[in-house]
Amino acid sequence: MEKLYGMRKGGRLMACLMAVLAMLFVDLPEAHAEYGDVVINNYSDGAGMRPVIFPHWFHRVRFRCKVCHADIGFKFQAGGNEINMVKIIDGQYCGACHNGEIAWSVENCNLCHSAKPGTKTQVHESTIQKLARPATTPANK
Ligand code: HEC
Ligand code: HEC
Ligand code: HEC
Structure with a gap:
């Protein structure tokens, strides 16, 4: 996460990445069972x-x-x-x-x-x- 925040690509890319991450957590719960x-x-x-x-x-x-x-x-x-x-x-x-x-x-x-x-x-x-x-x-x- 800190690395992502460190990127100088602006908020749009960040928002995109966050959306993708959010989807991963929703759609692939087994892969993140410990969460x-x-x-x-x-x-x-x-x-x-x-x-x-x-x-x-x-x-x-x-x-x-x-x-x-x-x-x-x-x-x-x-x-x-x-x-x-x-x-x-x-x-x-x-x-x-x-x-x-x-x-x-x-x-x-x-x-x-x-x-x-x-x-x-x-x-x-x-x-x-x-x-x-x-x-x-x-x-x-
Ligand atoms: C902070 C969380 C928490 C709270 C608040 C809590 N419990 Fe529990 N309780 C647990 C956990 C964890 C277990 C173990 C669950 C299991 O293995 O089924 C448990 C088990 C039990 C059990 C079965 C084991 C035993 O001790 O007989 C009973 C009955 C029980 N709780 C009743 C209550 C009642 C009544 C209250 C409110 C006065 C309460 N609990 C509040 C977490 C809590
Ligand atoms: C506030 C207390 C608490 C903290 C902090 C905590 N855990 Fe847990 N963890 C628990 C409890 C409670 C269980 C369930 C144990 C049970 O069911 O008897 C558990 C279960 C687990 C399990 C087994 C279940 C699973 O998800 O596969 C793993 C692995 C685990 N924790 C890893 C971690 C790691 C890694 C961290 C730190 C990043 C962490 N925990 C932080 C309390 C905690
Ligand atoms: C290391 C300390 C710690 C331990 C151990 C711990 N809790 Fe908690 N728990 C907290 C704190 C701090 C909060 C937040 C309290 C608040 O918001 O006032 C909390 C909140 C919660 C909540 C409410 C979550 C929410 O969405 O508001 C639940 C449910 C809960 N704990 C259950 C448990 C159960 C069940 C266990 C044992 C298996 C446990 N906790 C063990 C510190 C702990």
């Missing part, structure tokens, strides 16, 4: 809660990988961490930040438990909105 939302549903459905949507990109632009994947200790695998509410309230995993100080706290159940019931653990290309809305296409497999 997608992670649905975590090891326990939620079983406990009668909606599965959790973790908006990875939203967090990645705010924190370095290391903060979560080294310091907090999230394994690099969708559903690969045995997360539950006792741990979160104890300040582990999501609770390292969602404690009312760094970010809003655990009372906001629905902000995390926002996927359609039955959505399996996965890295999903779509936005929170798409996952949270009733499906219009059979895209949520």
